[in-house]
Amino acid sequence: MTLRLARPLATLAACAALGGCAELPPPASPEIPQGLASPFAGYQSAHYKDPKAWLCLPGRDDACAANLDATDLLPDGTGIAVRDTLAPGADKVDCFYVYPTVDLRIRPANHQSFDDLGPMTRATVAQAARLRSTCRLYVPLYRQITIGTYLLSPESRERYLSVAASDVMDAFVHYMGAFNGGRKIVLVGHSQGAEMVNRILQRFFDADPAMRERLLLALPIGGHVEVATGATTGGSFAQVPVCSRAGETGCVVAYRSYLAGIDVAAGAVDAPSPGRETVCVNPATLDTPGRRRFSRAFLPLTGGLRGLLKGVDGVTTPFVMLRDFYEGQCVQGKGGFRYLAVSAPPQEGDTRVSPFDLSSRWLKGPLGMHVLDFQLEQGDLVDLVARRAAALP
8 A cells, every 4th residue: 555646646647758767668478388378387477486586475484475564453442453464365376466556656657676675665565475275376576567657648658568467478477387286266466467367367267167167366456347248258358257146256346436415527537339338346345235334444554654644653563443333335337337336334332534645635536545445454355365265165
């Protein structure tokens, strides 16, 4: 999570409009050899065979082994430290995670320097590391596009996105050939990472029954996923369905978060194609029908984030946790755009206040609560994976 994404869009647009603002995209990763069939046994990437090309690998003391202790902020105003624990099924499932946009340069380009892994580490620790209780985590480094690249036209932007995707595809096939060993797979990504997960699903799973059988869940959170109106497929994916019932596997959970009660203006977000609607799956209600609050929200206190949050004075853990405080509901917006409307309605006897300001104008803009997509629903996302992992033979 990073609140720096709220930098003025006008500055980005000005740079994108200037001649010479964009860097030329670097060469793409080598194509996967023709005729190499899933599950890609024996494939070895010239780049991703190097452990340094991975931010996280199982068994290493890396970003995914970070301290995840949290202070549970209780309704009576007190707090108690909670340590992260392992759940059943951690050795039966792999999680392949693609981090979001962390290169905040306004110059359209691909990120090519990996001397400073701090931004990738902070995003991974905040969003994905907690999944280590349910799966083995694999996190490749990749030449993602900068935030300024999003101001280019879709056609121009694709030149850069295709380079980022070539890295992620190469890393995924190397993971399958070298690491998977027959385990079930959870694909996880946020924002730009969600776009990469969508591309993995389209290329390797949608037309391959054997790979779909290997898929436990796909979580392209904060990305753009659509289906035929009223259906679970027929949009972004022809065969991989949207999750719609308790315990279902091989399906997709996706949503974008906005404050409840605001008008998500048409054209401010990715509108679905005619005859389609945006996917919104509320992770808090999928396995338990009916509306309920998010079970556990986790907010990181690292770096400058602590100074932006209220009520965390004296907290010494790297996270604060709020149980059953925020809630969400999938809402039908304009033009088939569906989204997760988030609120924090008061509860009798609960003295807690939201550590971040729910009235902030930054949360009411086109991005909505995008930077919090993973944090508020994190406990429910972990539980979705944990329940399915525990049910495996």
